[in-house]
Amino acid sequence: MVAAEAPTTAPGETVDMELENVIRRRRMVRSFSGRRVPDDVVRRIVGAAVRAPTAGNTDGWAVVALQGPSETAAFWDATTTAEWRERSQRWPGLSLAPLVLAVMTSPGRYLDRYAEADKAPSGLGRTPSAEHAGDPAPPGDPAHPRDPAHPRDPAHPGTPALSEAASLAPAVPVGDPAEHAWPVPYWFVDAGQVVTHLLLAATDAALGACFLGNFRGETALLTTLGVPDGWRYVGAVLVGEPGAGDHRSASLARGRRQVDDVTHFGRW
Ligand SMILES: Cc1cc2nc3c(=O)[nH]c(=O)nc-3n(C[C@H](O)[C@H](O)[C@H](O)COP(=O)(O)O)c2cc1C
Numbered sequence: 001m002v003a004a005e006a007p008t009t010a011p012g013e014t015v016d017m018e019l020e021n022v023i024r025r026r027r028m029v030r031s032f033s034g035r036r037v038p039d040d041v042v043r044r045i046v047g048a049a050v051r052a053p054t055a056g057n058t059d060g061w062a063v064v065a066l067q068g069p070s071e072t073a074a075f076w077d078a079t080t081t082a083e084w085r086e087r088s089q090r091w092p093g094l095s096l097a098p099l100v101l102a103v104m105t106s107p108g109r110y111l112d113r114y115a116e117a118d119k120a121p122s123g124l125g126r127t128p129s130a131e132h133a134g135d136p137a138p139p140g141d142p143a144h145p146r147d148p149a150h151p152r153d154p155a156h157p158g159t160p161a162l163s164e165a166a167s168l169a170p171a172v173p174v175g176d177p178a179e180h181a182w183p184v185p186y187w188f189v190d191a192g193q194v195v196t197h198l199l200l201a202a203t204d205a206a207l208g209a210c211f212l213g214n215f216r217g218e219t220a221l222l223t224t225l226g227v228p229d230g231w232r233y234v235g236a237v238l239v240g241e242p243g244a245g246d247h248r249s250a251s252l253a254r255g256r257r258q259v260d261d262v263t264h265f266g267r268w
Helices: 019-025 039-050 069-079 082-087 107-113 177-181 186-204 218-224 250-254
Strands: 061-067 099-105 156-160 208-213 232-240
Touching: 019 186, 039 061, 039 099, 039 186, 061 069, 061 186, 069 099, 069 218, 099 186, 107 177, 107 186, 186 208, 186 232, 218 232
Parallel strands: none
Antiparallel strands: 061 099, 099 232, 208 232
16 A cells, blocks of 8 residues: 555556545546546446445446547537536536546336335335326425425426526426435435545546536436436536646635534434
């Protein structure tokens, strides 16, 4: 094991870092050189995500790996607007990301998995009545997202009302009503863990990486990438050799909390 505060390896070459060093070094990189990430490194990064925890071992996620400008252009066209590209200071650096890993998740796979014998007692599996299109979501408690008192995206009733940016996007496909019985949708929990593994694996490969959330263009992206019905787009991990003029997030001014700030020992 070597301390790897400033690795001198070529991009993509394995740096044998302690986990703690990888975690400390990982930060969002928003400017790339454009140099292609070798295929074996792409496979190694995704391979780390295959090791991510997954509820019920469902593994209901997938990535679409877009490599090189001709493929990544489809991602940018679907998820950004010409107006944003025109005014964003980050766009020149982001646009050079040679690898875009678009993370997808399938709620239906979790509904099916949790209908299997060992998980059926959870009551979270797909129910026969839920298979009928148009069934209303079951009534919920006030704290639960399915509570009708909370504003919803009418096209996707299990999600909170979307931001104005998302209103630019066509509606995403309506999911199975049984999705709304889940207090915590594991398909998004799993996808988050996948994203973390991708980010850490990219750092371990001496590459930069950045997660971009799903702001807009989900339906357009799913369509243009040929993603089957029922899959949701979660966000994308951009990966590549860091480029000049990185743009740190203004959010960093909020600072990083310490263990005692986030931990309530024994009781909140
Ligand atoms: C769910 C989620 C969505 C994010 N969306 C974006 C995004 O769309 N664009 C972006 O530049 N950074 C995005 N970030 C990165 C955060 O801004 C970043 O993680 C945070 O400011 C801490 O910085 P660090 O990751 O470099 O330590 C996102 C992070 C998460 C976890």
